[in-house]
Amino acid sequence: MSHKKFSWMTLSFVLVLVLALTACGGGVAETEDVEPADVTEATEAPEATEAPLAEGDQVEVFSWWTGGGEAAGLEAMIEVFAVEYPDIEFVNAAVAGGAGTNARAVLATRLQAGDPPDSWQGHAGQELIGTYVAANQLEPLNFLYEQEGWLEVMPETLIPLISQDGNIYSVPVNIHRANVLWYNPAILEANGIAVPTTLDEWFAAMDVLQGTDVIPLALGEQWTVMHLYETVMLASLGPDAYNGLWDGTTAWDSAEVLAALEDFERILAYTNADSSSLTWQDAAQLVVNGDAAFNVMGDWAEGYFRELGMEPNVDYGWAAVPGTGGTFQFLSDSFVLPVSAPHRDASIAWLTTAGSRAGQEAFNPVKGSICARTDCDPALFGVYLQSAMDDWASNIVVGSLTHGVVANDSWKVEIDNALGVFLAERNIEGFQAALTAACSSSGPCP
Template sequence: MRLVKTLLGATAITAAASAAYATDLEVTHWWTSGGEAAAVAQFAKAFNEKTDHNWVDGAIAGGGSTARPIMISRILGGDPMGATQFNHGRQAQELIEAGLMLDLTDVAEAEGWKDVIHPASLLDSCTLDGRIYCVPVNIHSWQWLWLNNAAFTDNGMDVPTNWDEYVAAMPALDEAGIVPLAMGGQPWQSSGAFGVMAIALAGPEAWLAVNKDKNADVAGGEAYAKVFEAAAAAREYSKNTNVQDWNLATAMVIEGKAGGQIMGDWAQGEFAVAQKVAGVDYTCLPGLGMNELIDTAGDAFYFPKNDDAEIEVAQKELASLMLSKEVQVAFNLNKGSLPVRGDVDLSAANDCMKKGLKILADGNTMPSGDMLLSPDTSGQIEDLMTQFWSSDIAAADAQAAYAAIIAEAE
């Protein structure tokens, strides 16, 4: 037996292992942009320095929609990695039910994860039948609008404080040769932006009725009609983005080639790499400045089962390390996300992160779509939104198709 001391330094977990040899642990993820790479490097650095093991980076370019099928195929095909990223929610549920994921309950109980992870829904999303199968590492919210301040002030306008003011400024931005709304071509971007607009413009209750209760009448009703009409108007001002990747669209905002972008708070990492200052160079509006709340989406790491006892030891050490105070701070300051621990020092947080922390402290939170919708339903919505944002399909027709998807949702 080998005693594996937790990186929190407070408890110890006993694990079976043959010897204290260093283990190469492959970790797959889709963090490849500048800000993302800087953040994941904090995990790798801590793992290599604080354990006897080696982080083998398995970055997959193209975002989660590209990476997840590859990850799942490897696990199902008997070629599991040591650890893999998924989002909070139901993405790994079938793998857990198939018995392919390592049970982390012993680590979680020994280290008191229930006492430090906030909100509790994050750990709940890792739990199935009372057992814990993943470690949440951050809180990422889609509910943000990012604006380049100079794009407005240099053209004689005040920086908008909400969506309505932003929309009113779009014609002037367009006239000045600035893309009003940057929208990359990856399917998840258009789907995510629509979800943000739904919460901001239709309101949280309507959004929950659709995504949680699967109420097709609300999806096809007046509240959502306003969202589809607003999205149809906004897409006219996003057509000249001409990039695929989300970070390239964010770069357009950073460089002043675009006025704004609806994107999750991971965009902060790109502004940080570009050495831009929140509140000076750019403005962030939670809830589009309309309904100031955040969703508790984010990233979690799962550990596929492996027959090698040494690998299991390394897996549990990494799970422990990812929730340690020091690593939580280092990772999230680089990532632009909020920590899942409620007991860490974030005095170095910038203005945008402080906004998110206050919203979180006030309890103005929502579950994410990933927590409520099956991967199949999410995929159907992504396909619809890709078609909607890239064509002239009428708002009413897109809404009817959307309501039909919700009516059949699991």
């Protein structure tokens, strides 16, 4: 065999050796000595053995804000943080994909392995409480709320939704509204339709459009169907009975829930047949392109419309989902303090910035959401967000299901399963039975 080939092999051998040596030397040093499988035990020894880094303190913050306005907003807030705490290095551990799905898988494996970040993003409410508080992973933050006076600047109805047994577990940074109806003003005008305010008006309006080329209601893939579902439940049941679904006081097998499910089924008849092939962006675009009259989506859709170069009140209009006027169905991204945070003080510093007016005013105008605080300067925000700020300060606040406020993750997955089966089989009794069973197995129902 040729000499050439052999020398190639020798070279590779040497290369492997060198790489293997560098690989051994380059291992990430771990000083923590925690039994990996035992999370509770890990929580009892916070930051005990971790030696501080030579350059000073750092804070590793985990989120799923990696692209577009979210990432830019996070950067803006990090700048505020850097001014307030110049000695703390910010380590941005953001992982995107699948609306936080990848991020949460990474977080789950890290927590199982006893390696929590210093703080992480989660949807305020049961997504955090049902998952992490139940696993003794989070420290209550009441002391920080009192110290910073946050209780005075956040809506009173918000606090119970992010607390358990009187303990507040997260710092909400922004607020999005889930129950928004987006419409195409030109289509409504051409068909003589006024913006509907009740479910019946909405049905009547969509009946007018049913025979035309226009899709009455644009819908996307399955999670957007769940988003529509929760807003229709709210419209049909009203805020009190809707809240009751999540604390066990409204029975899932009751007649009023059945009536709400029937409304939901009726609404699905007005939607596009190709919904399962569309993302929320595709579906929202149908409205501003003039292909569809209505779309129900959270108010991040407004940021998308702006990026497309559309003008508010000209290319798109908005209202509360019919039947939910006066109610603000919210979701919020928030940050937490893990019991086993490697750098607890740095983590508290980050949370202080995240809850501060300066931090929220830096983040939210860029991200396209409103502040969780009610004292942010309206002049920083556009016309839609200003209207949302007014509603946030004055409306009844209820939580979103799809976005983690009212149900824990296990419950949400079971509801999602039931919804998927319903979409395939359209059996409403079966749907109600599955929802009732889900509340028993993962919710508060007996």
